[in-house]
Structure formats: C-alpha cells, structure tokens
Amino acid sequence: MKFGGTSMAGTERIRRVAGIVRAQAAKDSEVAVVVSAMAGETDRLVNFCREANALYDPAEYDVVVASGEQVTSGLLALTLQSLGCKARSWLGWQVPVATESAHGKARIAAITADAMIARLEAGEIAVVPGFQGLSEEGRVTTLGRGGSDTSAVAVAAAIDATRCDIYTDVDGVYTTDPRIVAKARKLKAVTYEEMLELASVGAKVLQTRSVGLAMKAGVRLQVLSSFVGEDAVAADDLPGTLIVSDQEMDELVKGGEMERQHVTGIAHDKNEAKIILTRVPDKPGAVADIFAPLADASINVDMIIQNVGRDKGETDVTFTVPQADLARAQALLEDRRGEIGFNRIITDSQIAKISVVGVGMKSHAGVASTMFRSLSDRGINIQAISTSEIKISVMIDEDETELAVRVLHTAYGLDAED
C-alpha cells in the first residue's frame, strides 16, 4: 500500500491511513506500506537547501529532504501500534533499498528484503519511507520528486506482493479528463502500456517511471482514492483502477469482467510547443544536423513532419518540443543556423496534442480514420500526426483541445450511460 503526501499531512490524517492499513492487514496477513512526506514538507526542506547553497551538493540535499519520509514512516508505525497492530519502520538504509549513486535522482538497483520479509511473516506491518535509498558508498539517496510511487512498486516486487495499491488524490484512471468530459468513465482496468501512454500524455495519476517498473517486474497495480474508508477495504469493495499485463487484461475480458474496447482513453497535452524551420536544404544529413544537438541537450522531440517547399531542393521541417525547453531549443538552433542552413524559425506554443490510446487498436483498423473524420467533421485542423502500436496522436490548435476531446470521447463510444 502506498500513501501520498496529502494522506500523510498531519497526525489526524495519518490516523485515517492507519485505519485503512489495519483493515487490509486484518484481511491479508502481510502488509507493507510505503509513505510520502507530509504535504508541503519536502518543499520546505528543498527551500532550506536552496537557502543554504544555491548550487547544492545533491548528496547533502538528499540527507535533508529524505528526513520528511523518515518522520511519516515513524509516525505511521506509532499510529498503527496505537490501533493494536504490530508495526515498525524500515528506513531506506535499513531495508536496504540499494540505489545508484546519482543523488537527487537515483534509480533503485536492488532491494534485499529478507529481514523485512521475516518480520512480515511474523505478522508485523512494515512501514517504508518512500523516495529514499542507500548508495554503494553508504550515503542517503533520493529518487527524485514523486519517487515514492517507484519505491512502492520496487518494494512490492521485492516482497513478491499480490498487489500494489497506490492511494492517491484521484479515485482511479478515467477514459479522459473528467473536468473536460462530464461523461468520462472510470476504467476498471488498463494495461501497463496504456497507462504509460495515458500518463505520458497528461493523465497525471502515477509517476511514469513507477508504471514502467511495475510492467518490468510484473507488479499488479491498483490506483485508489485515499478517501476510501476502512470499511470499504474490509468489505473488499475497492472501486479503483487495476493496472495489469496484456495477459491479465485478456483474462479479465474472457471472464466477462471487462469489455474489450478498441480505444481505452483519450489524453490531451497542452505542454508542447511547435517549431518550424523554413527552407532547410533537402540533402542527406540535414535532419541529423537539426535533431542531434537537441538530443545532446536532452530536449525531447516528439512529432516531426517534413513538407517539401515551393522551391525545389528545400523543405520546411516542423516538430514539437516541451514548452519548458522551447527557448533553449530555439537558442541551440540559432547557434547552428550556418550548419543547418534554414531560413527562418517560427515557433508556436498555442498547440495541443490529443491522443487516443488502446491496446484494442492493435487488432482493429478503422481507429485512425474515425479520429481524422470526427475531427474534420467539426472543422478541427490536424497539423501533424504521430502513431505507435497502441496510440494515435494529432497536433491541433490549443483552443480546440476541449472540443476535440469531447468529440473523440463520443466517437469511440466512451461516454458513460446516463
């Protein structure tokens, strides 16, 4: 079970969490819990570090910020004990959660959970602070912001957990953003691949890294609202969303628990910006000259289109980058104007990316044409298209985002019945 910062914000909320954990422990004999710091605490600690040293040493930053989860792990163990449960905290260096030495953004290398498993088997609830680990050099590391989801999945894998329940602010994964489409439906289950596509294009429920790890390690995830009561846990009436393998999804469909849809969900992303380089010489290596420096600067280029221009031997190149990297990308390209040989740079951050996602489209043609026809019927201009096995994305004008999402949600039959 994993609880985020909002659930851990203060001893009263921690008592609520402890009630849920106790209810779960009463059903299954062995429960490990991963906790975040109290909401706001990590920001407070990060600010201290910035005040102490603007160019802070990430190893010492980790010592400071990891303390937030240390506090909540001890407090949850104490609260569980006050409810009559056996419980103890296991700090990152105690488990140990071995990580790489990349302080501030370490990756988990291995979790040796033997000692913890022995205590779990003896009926003691393990409370593990998320976000923190131990480097080879014996120093405290952290996994980067939001890393507690990853900690939870890694601990679940290490103890071979039946399931990893992520309690969060939302009560599951929806077919699309319910703030845009009132008829959005909560999904009973999605596959890891679908979740990765939905997460990376805007459905911010889980850290992308944690979903990738769950897929690799075969950990069954469940996203749940932290406002679910302990009674619901006791009754096994948990209305969240399961995140599972293709194989398990097939079984759910075969067992009649799920209906197979061609499209599982619609995601949107307004955080991309468009760059057009005009009149680039149409010669071998021209595209490499543009994208190699961006890759070197860790700027993620997404959609790419090449339009043959009016003049022969020249072409316009259009692509998208994250808005946050737009200025940096522009500067890098201006520096290389001579080598690349373009005429003008045109940028536009008033664009949006709309994606339809679903494992069902692997075995079904027609999904793309439905998308293009539905949008054009409503006069929405598609500026670019990109596709993967389980996703089709289009670039449109940002103003038309909500309209496009609603149109597609209806077109793919995702609207909830009244």
Place this chain on the structure above:
Amino acid sequence: MKFGGTSMAGTERIRRVAGIVRAQAAKDSEVAVVVSAMAGETDRLVNFCREANALYDPAEYDVVVASGEQVTSGLLALTLQSLGCKARSWLGWQVPVATESAHGKARIAAITADAMIARLEAGEIAVVPGFQGLSEEGRVTTLGRGGSDTSAVAVAAAIDATRCDIYTDVDGVYTTDPRIVAKARKLKAVTYEEMLELASVGAKVLQTRSVGLAMKAGVRLQVLSSFVGEDAVAADDLPGTLIVSDQEMDELVKGGEMERQHVTGIAHDKNEAKIILTRVPDKPGAVADIFAPLADASINVDMIIQNVGRDKGETDVTFTVPQADLARAQALLEDRRGEIGFNRIITDSQIAKISVVGVGMKSHAGVASTMFRSLSDRGINIQAISTSEIKISVMIDEDETELAVRVLHTAYGLDAED
C-alpha cells in the same frame, strides 16, 4: 565544535555558524562539528509522536525525533560548501555511533571513526548530527534531551581532538549566576569535578553527562558563546571557559595563567524539597526502611539529618528530594507508614540549596567556617549541611537564596573589580 539549537535555528543562523567553523578550519586542518536540531524542531517532532500514540514505542519515537539533527547536519554541510569548504554530513548510523538499545535515552557504547578520520585528514570538515546513534539491532537511537553535548564529547574522544568547543547561549562559566550577582566573574578555567558540582547544583551550561564523559575520556572542553564572531575565532581570541583536569589546572596556575582560589563558584538550586518524618523509632534499620524504597523508585535523596527528639528512643529524620519527585516520595512513604513507624510527614518545597564549590578547598581549612559565619551574620538560618571533597552545601529558606549567594560571593573574594 558543537552548536546548539538556537545557533542552528534557520539558514541565516546556520550561515553564521558556518563562518565560525570555516575560521576554525583555516587555523587547524581538521574540524568535526556536532549540531543540534533547529530550536523548537525537536518539540514539534515529540508532539507529533505524542499525538500519534500517547504511549509511544521509543524505537519509533527515535526514528521521528532524530530527523531534526539530520536536517541541520545536511544544511550545515551545504552552507560550508557554499563558503568554499570541503564538508560532509555523517549520520549516526554512518559514523557509526554505536549505542545501547535503550531507545530515547541510549548511552554511547563506542564510536568507530576510522572512515571519518580518513576524510578529516583529507581536509574535509565532518558534520555530525548530535543526539543520535545506532543500536546493535541496526535501529536509530537517541541519547535523551540535551544529548548533543554528550555526542560532541564522544566524537571529540573518538577522533582524539585537541579540544571540544561547546558553543552555547552563555559565554562561559561564571563564579555564580550573573542575574543574581552583577559582579559575577567569568572563569577562565574550571576542573571537571568543579563543573560537575556547579552543573548539578544549578549552573545549567552543559549536560552533566557530557562533563562526566569528558572527564573519563580526558577531553578538554571549552564553553563559548555562539555569538562570538568568526574574527574572534581567527584571532584565537576566544573568551570562553576551559573545563580541564586537575593536572592541567595546576599547570595553568603554575604558569601564572590562573590564580588559585579556595572557592571557584557559588551555585544555588531551588528545585529541591524537604521532607521531615517525625518520631521515627530510633532503632537499627529504621533509616534503611525509609531510603531503600526511595532508591528503588530512582528518587534521589540528597541532604539527610537526624535530630534526636524530645522523647527518648525516637528521632526526626529530615532529607531533601527533587521537587518533581516530592508527591511520589510522599506516597511511597505513606504506603510504608507501618513498617517505618513515623508519626507525621511534613513537607516543604520553599527551600533552597546553596553550594560553594572549589578544588582549592581540599587543601584549605576555613572554607566551611567562613560560609557558616557569613550566613549567620546576616541572620540566615542553616537548616542542613552536606559536604563533599570540593563542595559544601547548606539548606536555607528559599526567600533568602539571592541574599545568601551575594553574601558568599563577597565573602570568598569572588566579586569582580570595578
């Protein structure tokens, strides 16, 4: 060097501390620093524990409260780095500071400082969170409130430090409380034994345990104000008080750096209470019947007087206990009224203990008679007397505390010259 919670309260104050540490490091090549949590932080964490679980598990309490020093150790390391120093934090489990398993009040068993010494020799400042350690079971322990002084002395002993400088709210040890006697003088040096007597009877500068440890380990202590500037450190102009062995004190006196006084200081303590048991049968074992149950309950009995009563075969027994234990002591004695066979219990918490302290009195008679005469000349009634090799204490009426301290300070020639 050790800095307390007031010195570490916020990043601005930590910057001031870092300046002092840097100045010291520029003089000596190797510096270790022990830090407390930010003022108020330990209270905040203790309250969280109490809210979580009124009867808290001390092992989890330690996990929570030790985080305060973890934060300040990381922040001081970061701040030192921002001033161009090499520095790193060493958490209790990293050094490691091995302690007993008595959570919440653990005693340090051993500090293995080899790894830290290697880094000190390489010119890196070591920042060690005070108050925390590691149990044999691999759990976080704490040393009890005020334990950071003890941590500092233990670290100083482990790295064979030339000196252990305790930066605190006061700027040294005085001949008496300057709030009572304006002419109190700061002492250049006191011996460990004198400091123990002065500390245990009211001069609250250092944790008693840390002085005892320093004496045992031969660590030279210096008490300094944390308001001393880095310039003073650079100039070696540190107007604190040294706490040293008898032998070093003799050398300071021989070298003309100190004048040997018969009396070093006057301490007072208003936290004792008096208990009188009337008409106790004057038979063998009667005293043991009274004091054995108090000792079993860890109630510290200090002064004891037996007055033969009017009736033959009976005696009044008077003694003092800490005010905080008075009610408990009274209840224990009432429970044993039958065995002890006393008539009445009379209690009085309006008393004070005044002590004159000095290694000089070992070789000088006259000190006690000066005390008794000076007090009686001012009409102050002495209710009880107790002595040790380097201390004479009297019990008087609490209202006369300030008068008695002033009279004695003058009588022993301790007043500062104008």
